[in-house]
Amino acid sequence: MSLGEAEKNKKAVSYDSELRQDIVTGDWVVIATGRAKRPDEFAQFQRVAADDAEDPFENPEASGQEQDILIYRRADGDWSLRVFPNKYPAFSRGRTARELSEGPYFAMTGAGYHEVIVTQDARRSLALLDVWEGAEVFDAYQERYLALMNKKSVNYIQIFHNHGKEAGASLPHPHSQLMAIPVISPYIALELTGAERYYQSTKRKVYGMITEYESETKKRVIFENEHFIAFCPFASRAAFEIWIVGKRANPYFERITDEEKFAVAEALQRSLYSLYQGLNDPPYNFYIHTAPCDGKDYPHYQWHIEILPHTATWAGFELSTGIEVSTLQPEAAAEYLRSQLNS
Amino acid sequence: MSLGEAEKNKKAVSYDSELRQDIVTGDWVVIATGRAKRPDEFAQFQRVAADDAEDPFENPEASGQEQDILIYRRADGDWSLRVFPNKYPAFSRGRTARELSEGPYFAMTGAGYHEVIVTQDARRSLALLDVWEGAEVFDAYQERYLALMNKKSVNYIQIFHNHGKEAGASLPHPHSQLMAIPVISPYIALELTGAERYYQSTKRKVYGMITEYESETKKRVIFENEHFIAFCPFASRAAFEIWIVGKRANPYFERITDEEKFAVAEALQRSLYSLYQGLNDPPYNFYIHTAPCDGKDYPHYQWHIEILPHTATWAGFELSTGIEVSTLQPEAAAEYLRSQLNS
Numbered sequence: 001m002s003l004g005e006a007e008k009n010k011k012a013v014s015y016d017s018e019l020r021q022d023i024v025t026g027d028w029v030v031i032a033t034g035r036a037k038r039p040d041e042f043a044q045f046q047r048v049a050a051d052d053a054e055d056p057f058e059n060p061e062a063s064g065q066e067q068d069i070l071i072y073r074r075a076d077g078d079w080s081l082r083v084f085p086n087k088y089p090a091f092s093r094g095r096t097a098r099e100l101s102e103g104p105y106f107a108m109t110g111a112g113y114h115e116v117i118v119t120q121d122a123r124r125s126l127a128l129l130d131v132w133e134g135a136e137v138f139d140a141y142q143e144r145y146l147a148l149m150n151k152k153s154v155n156y157i158q159i160f161h162n163h164g165k166e167a168g169a170s171l172p173h174p175h176s177q178l179m180a181i182p183v184i185s186p187y188i189a190l191e192l193t194g195a196e197r198y199y200q201s202t203k204r205k206v207y208g209m210i211t212e213y214e215s216e217t218k219k220r221v222i223f224e225n226e227h228f229i230a231f232c233p234f235a236s237r238a239a240f241e242i243w244i245v246g247k248r249a250n251p252y253f254e255r256i257t258d259e260e261k262f263a264v265a266e267a268l269q270r271s272l273y274s275l276y277q278g279l280n281d282p283p284y285n286f287y288i289h290t291a292p293c294d295g296k297d298y299p300h301y302q303w304h305i306e307i308l309p310h311t312a313t314w315a316g317f318e319l320s321t322g323i324e325v326s327t328l329q330p331e332a333a334a335e336y337l338r339s340q341l342n343s
Numbered sequence: 344m345s346l347g348e349a350e351k352n353k354k355a356v357s358y359d360s361e362l363r364q365d366i367v368t369g370d371w372v373v374i375a376t377g378r379a380k381r382p383d384e385f386a387q388f389q390r391v392a393a394d395d396a397e398d399p400f401e402n403p404e405a406s407g408q409e410q411d412i413l414i415y416r417r418a419d420g421d422w423s424l425r426v427f428p429n430k431y432p433a434f435s436r437g438r439t440a441r442e443l444s445e446g447p448y449f450a451m452t453g454a455g456y457h458e459v460i461v462t463q464d465a466r467r468s469l470a471l472l473d474v475w476e477g478a479e480v481f482d483a484y485q486e487r488y489l490a491l492m493n494k495k496s497v498n499y500i501q502i503f504h505n506h507g508k509e510a511g512a513s514l515p516h517p518h519s520q521l522m523a524i525p526v527i528s529p530y531i532a533l534e535l536t537g538a539e540r541y542y543q544s545t546k547r548k549v550y551g552m553i554t555e556y557e558s559e560t561k562k563r564v565i566f567e568n569e570h571f572i573a574f575c576p577f578a579s580r581a582a583f584e585i586w587i588v589g590k591r592a593n594p595y596f597e598r599i600t601d602e603e604k605f606a607v608a609e610a611l612q613r614s615l616y617s618l619y620q621g622l623n624d625p626p627y628n629f630y631i632h633t634a635p636c637d638g639k640d641y642p643h644y645q646w647h648i649e650i651l652p653h654t655a656t657w658a659g660f661e662l663s664t665g666i667e668v669s670t671l672q673p674e675a676a677a678e679y680l681r682s683q684l685n686s
Contacts, residue, residue: 017435017453018443019526027529030453032433090375090660090668092360100361103556105577110360110373160659168658177659183362185664186370213446234448287663308662315511316503316520317433319651320630321528325433 020235024194024206029235030325037327039336042239042311043280057118057173060084069115070143072136080120081136083144083178089114090179097153097182111153113180115144122173125163127272127281134265137176138256141288145254148180149293156184156292159253164283166310184292191289192298199300207302211245220334223270223341227263230271232330232337238312239328240279240337242271244305251301253290268305274337275309284309363578367537367549372578373668380670382679385582385654386623400461400516403427412458413486415479423463424479426487426521432457433522440496440525454496456523458487465516468506470615470624477608480519481599484631487521488597492636497523499531499635502596507626509653527635534632535644542643550645554588563677566613566684570606573614575673575680581655582671583622583680585614587648594644596633611648617680618652627652 017032056063060082070083085093091112100107117140119126119133126134141159148154161176162169169175198206214220214231222242223230230244244267246260256264268286275282290303311328318324360375399406403425413426428436434455443450460483462469462476469477484502491497504519505512512518541549557563557574565585566573573587587610589603599607611629618625633646654671661667 017433017455018450019440019453019524020448020450023448025529028526030433032431032453034431034433088375088377090360090373090377097362102577103560104552105363105366107361107363107577110362110375112360156664158660158664160663162659166656168656179660181362181664181666183371183666185666186368187663187665209447217446234445234450285659285662287659289663306663313509313511315505316628316630317501317522319628320503320530320632320649321499321501321524322530323524323526323528 022194022233022235023210024198025190026194027190027235028323029237030323031236031329032325032327033329034327039239039328039332040278042328043278043282055122055171055173057116057171057175058122060118070140072140078120080133081118081140083115083117083140086114086116086177091181108182111182113148113151113154113178115178117141117144117176117178119174125174125272125276125281126161126269127276129269131262131266131269134269135258135261138261138265141176141178142254142256142261144178148178149254151180153182154180155294156181156188157290158185158287160285160287162285164281164310167283167285169283184294188289188292192291192301195298195300195302205249205300205302207245207304208249211247215247219331222274222334222337223267225263225266227260228267230267232334234330236326236330236333237324238308238310239326240275240282240309240311240333241330242275242307242337244268244271244307245302246304249302251291251298251303253288253303254293256303264305268307270341271307271337274340275307277340278337279309279311282309282311365537365576365578366553367541368533369537370533370578371666372580373666374579374672375668375670376672377670382582382621382671382675385671386621386625398465398514398516400459400514400518401465403461408459413483415483421463423476424461424483426458426460426483429457429459429520434524451525454525456491456494456497456521458521460484460487460519460521462517468517468615468619468624469504469612470619472612474605474609474612477612478604481604481608484519484521485597485599485604491521491523492597494523496525498637499524499527500633501528501630503628503630505628507624507653510626510628512626527637531632531635535634535641538641538643538645548592548643548645550588550647551592554590558590562674565617565677565680566610568606568609570603571610573610575677577673579669579673579676580667581651581653582669583618583625583652583654583676584673585618585650585680587611587614587650588645589647592645594634594641594646596631596646597636599646607648611650613684614650614680617683618650620683621680622652622654625652625654 020029066085068082068084072081074080091110091114097111098109157180159178195206211229220231228246233243286307291298291301363372409428411425411427415424417423434453434457440454441452500523502521538549554572563574571589576586629650634641634644
């Protein structure tokens with residue numbers, strides 16, 4: 001059969017497919033519901049069992065962790081949160097970045113800081129913590145951010161949290177990580193450029209536009225309080241992706257107020273709890289995106305949190321194009337997660 | 344203990360960490376060998392068993408696949424390769440892209456083409472094919488590319504291959520996929536911009552610079568023939584990443600010659616075989632990066648293949664920053680893979 005005949009013979013197919021553009025970066029995602037599952041079917045993914053090894057964070061000193069950088073204690077004297085250097089740092093502490101180029105290529109030493117932020121209870125993930133305990137985590141994030149942001153060769157600080165083995169958590173004991181690095185992250189650079197471009201063309205801040213529109217239409221909202229709104233973004237890269245964005249224009253995470261720390265801890269806990277409840281404690285990553293600490297101003301940016309549950313495998317198409325394909329509409333995901341909080 | 348004391352008490356650590364910059368895009372990777380494994384230890388990762396279900400590609404018509412768009416036959420009449428539409432397309436065939444915006448957000452219908460390219464033997468992956476069989480795969484890639492590149496609402500064509508369940512291959516029968524889409528992929532846009540920037544500042548083509556330098560120094564080379572060079576890129580995003588780049592300046596994959604098809608099939612087969620042999624048939628994705636088919640010229644770009652084995656989990660840091668952390672030096676990876684071909 002010739003190619004022409006094949007083309008002639010083809011039948012019309014009616015799978016729905018939508019290309020949605022990220023309003024900040026301009027990147028694309030595909031929402032293709034042809035292979036659609038019901039929201040609750042996403043809970044039935046294959047799970048890798050956690051290693052049942054000893055917990056090195058139960059008693060950090062005894063298990064050979066380095067000395068605490070920061071420790072918070074309860075009234076009874078027991079610790080509730082501690083921060084110490086990562087035993088296997090991706091960046092080498094206290095060094096000055098030194099050029100390591102080769103031929104046409106540019107490289108430098110990986111100078112920076114890599115720390116671990118551990119909450120005491122090995123069994124309660126952030127989805128299960130009280131709001132005050134979550135606020136304490138944000139206290140620690142902020143305290144370490146402020147301590148590192150002016151260090152030599154620190155230009156960006158990335159705070160993130162891996163939950164579940166499939167999401168890269170090598171230990172089941174809940175912990176966040178902080179990396180203070182000499183370069184601006186490429187993803188942040190895209191958001192900074194996008195936020196600036198949006199402002200120049202509309203005279204409006206793009207994250208303000210998003211929070212207002214989502215708060216008004218409500219169809220992608222999971223949780224909202226006075227200071228923060230948690231919603232499935234219009235151009236979700238994975239089913240059940242969640243963003244948490246503040247209502248006060250503020251590019252810089254480190255300028256979060258105490259009141260806001262409680263509000264964001266509540267929004268994060270509610271979001272993670274909706275995933276825990278609705279998807280049977282799925283693996284996820286969440287992270288803070290904030291303006292660089294490189295001495296420049298980024299007035300049109302907005303710090304925020306992104307939660308990315310591992311609901312799909314990014315394969316050849318996603319890895320080659322940077323366009324993620326999701327099989328669930330963000331509106332359906334939000335409706336499902338919202339219903340978990342009301343039940 | 345105060346923060347100051349903690350800072351004073353810290354010991355110098357000596358983990359090696361290096362930030363390497365991708366010469367094309369300007370993006371960063373971290374090579375952190377503190378947690379280093381020997382190259383052969385990467386073969387010992389946990390593997391998800393393939394489903395032992397029926398093979399819908401053994402007899403595509405009988406299993407309800409749509410009619411072939413293209414079929415190659417052997418002398419004995421049996422098929423050796425066929426192309427048909429993906430049963431669950433991410434893009435809807437034969438439609439014109441239509442705007443689907445909502446409030447401040449932009450979206451459009453996912454118009455395009457999504458095809459599957461299947462080789463006959465269910466058990467022999469591309470690593471195990473003869474070179475002429477591999478060349479036939481490139482024949483099919485080119486033939487379908489040419490047939491689709493001028494279609495309405497096709498501006499970019501992505502050809503890719505998923506191998507192994509962890510790499511997103513839903514079926515073990517070897518198959519590639521082609522998606523013809525209305526938008527330029529963000530990753531291609533980064534490479535086009537980078538190639539242009541490099542040319543403007545040096546008056547040299549960046550991919551020509553890379554192939555010449557790698558061919559000369561040889562330390563990252565896995566395989567080389569008259570027309571192509573396969574090597575672990577200086578800024579590898581994952582252990583054992585491989586790029587295959589042509590020696591003739593050519594931005595457009597569809598202009599590959601017959602002689603080059605044999606040469607690239609040999610380079611790809613040798614590269615995949617070195618992974619198969621050295622890492623115990625690991626899961627991987629490979630894909631072609633080529634200039635868009637949007638009617639514009641991209642004279643300083645170069646089409647090429649990237650092979651990304653699943654040797655690491657991209658977790659919170661990678662997903663939040665776009666900076667990948669790898670624990671193996673590309674030079675050590677290349678030496679190991681090279682040795683697989685000589686044994």
